Amino acid sequence: MRLPLTSALGLGLLCVQQVAGITPPPGAESLTACSDVSVRKEIRTLSSEEWNTYKSAVEGAKSDRWIDWFGYLHERVSSKIHGNSEFFVYHRKFINDYEKILRGYEPNVVLPYWNTMIDYQNPSGSPVLGDKYFGGNGATGECVSTGLANSWNFTYLGNECLQRKFGEADSIVTWYSPEYVTSILQSSPTYAELRAGIENSLHGIVHLSIGGDMNTMHSPADPIFWLHHSNIDRVYAQWQAVDPDERTYMYDGTDSTGKEVSLNDKLTYTSTAAYEVMRLGYGNMCYTYDTIKAADGDSKSLLSTRQRKCKPRPSKATQTIQKLPVKLLTNYYPSFNKKKFSPLENEMSDITPKQPMAAECNKSFTPPKPSEKLRGKMPYPGRLSKDYIKMMNLNPKEVKAAEERARAMVDELNAANYLSPYLFDLDK
Template sequence: MKFSSVLMSAAAIGMAAVGINAQQNQPACSSIYTRKEILSLTSSEWNLVKSILAAMQRDGWFRWFAYLHNQWFGSIHGNSQFFPFHRRFVYEWERVGKMYNSGYIQPYWDEMRDYRVPASSPVLTSNWVGGNGRSGDRCVVNGVQANWMMTYPNNHCFSRNFGNNGNPSSWYSPETIQNFIQRDTTMTQFRPDIEYTLHGVVHINIGGDMYQGYSPNDWIFMLHHANLDRLWWQWQQNGHLWTMDGPNAGGGSISLDSSMPYFNEPVRSVMQLGYGNMCFQYASNPISRRSLDPDMDQRLAAALPKDVLAEWFPETAKTEIANITDNIVNSVNSAIAEVSEIINSKPFNPIPYPARLTESWIKMHGFDTAEVRKVENQSRKLIDILNKAKYRSPY
């Protein structure tokens, strides 16, 4: 299953039509598969993934995707091609995996749930993707890519070099990401809010191959970008399904008809899940082993004044719990009282500031340092507000 033969068959991949979307002008998918959070995979699903990853490494696919990402690096970062290109890129990876076994579905890693102490995540253990590279040569010796030798851009051991001397600093909390999803109204806002925060700090703090332009050498790349794509889809469903504005690769303004780098397909072809080749969805059920209750909206509404809630979390402010009056609060049933008791029973644990993007990362991507720091500082302002209100995060 060499990548050359699969590329020859790319045009043959298609989906049966059950309808046409007017904006996209593509057929609705006849069936839709679900991308799951990695820790919710069954043993048989994980064993299938592991076997296919080994085969893709053997046949040169890790090298190929690392090469593509590195070659087009300047065109797919720092502009509005970031989300559409990476949706198409992860889908292409998944499509190749399905050539080995149609049951292959790319999982995602909900990294925000592990934001406080990333290195303690069960995802970064030998049972899953493995941990930090060993002292000295930074070669990874456990997990799904244990002891692999990579061949792009040269022969080297597969490596990771966790930030902060092996104990990565906090990355971005679910509350911060929810703030972006609820407040941002344009891609010009949403793209840098994600790219300068969660996107960058995960790459940087995993380090090694993940720090480079050829980061798809590390399968965490696919887990990470599937998660970022999931967040984009959440934002799209918040009234921004066809929102695509801001700069295009190479200058000018992007539109739905702009061509994605390398793929030479219009941006509109990946905008709506469930149409064309985007025949997947993301699992919406809580991850049982990591689910938390009560939910974040209830906690935010209980902690923040209504005007502050409306400014930073406008969608949450519209919910019933955010608008109940004191009289109603006094008469609600015992279930609500139990929720409040749960919220306040645990000691207050402030949300830590997340890691910042390094100067070398900013330079590597050609970002405007002042714009990066503006986004970072705005996120820290939110953290200050939440901590001052003694908001108790469930995460």
């Protein structure tokens, strides 16, 4: 089924009148609440039916060269949407447009996300990079030959294959941990600070270390791109939902030209204003995430508590980190230090790479014990290369600040003899 771009991007969900809640800024009053809100889930929690539906939609879009189109478009705009405040809002619209295209093939499909943080110790060993899902490292000529993207080729790229290039021995450098992202969520009072803390760390290291097409401007050619950016959007959405009155429409920092951004700024090469994509459940943003519950009293715009499959139980991982020295908590986990925090600013759950939501929805689930020999030996996350920083138009000072903060946090955690709940004995 081939879909014209104009009609495909017009595939929207019916909306109803806006309800009381967050006060929208001038211009946003016309956005209406969605009558149907889809829920994006972690890829490993999808049922067989949900996964097969997603695969079918992606394969249809690939056959009709939509994947080529999104890779081409991203390459054209990349220098304007990275390294500045447009990063979150542009990519929110970008992946939402992709999801609408997929619904032209499977009307009930919902874009999943990949919680890469829980795989930080051993990314190449993640089931997401296995045969069941998206395949692993490139083989001959760096071409991917397993998983969903098995033997993909792109006419846009001169009929080249989809490529990935991990590090030595098919391994990938350490990524950013749940501890790090939790710290950023709790320590970023402004949109600009959150953007710098996430784009220069979690976002970049996944692109760079998977390599191949993911380490290019046309990275949407790799199906992993969409789940990675869905996860980035989830982190942004959770940060917003911690304080919806203050953060839903917070937009500060500068654009690619150095100009101060405004809610009425049009996203690059679109007629969409920034404010139009900032509130989930309104306008064309008719979705939420399985980790988010109603934050503004509107059960239509965000997942309500009653809609959750279960009531989360206290996290042992959270309890472990709350016992750390007060000075360390003050520096990196101010909300934990106050003993009062929102679950939305906490990525410390009792989960494993194979059971990413198990602790929340299975009362009998007991998380495996981390390896005691790794106590006080939490690894540093990988660094971004100079070539990647230049290609993505990142600010080297911002990158250095993010990396130094992450390493200082690891040093202090190790000095406190901390044992990360997500470090396991890989030899077993």
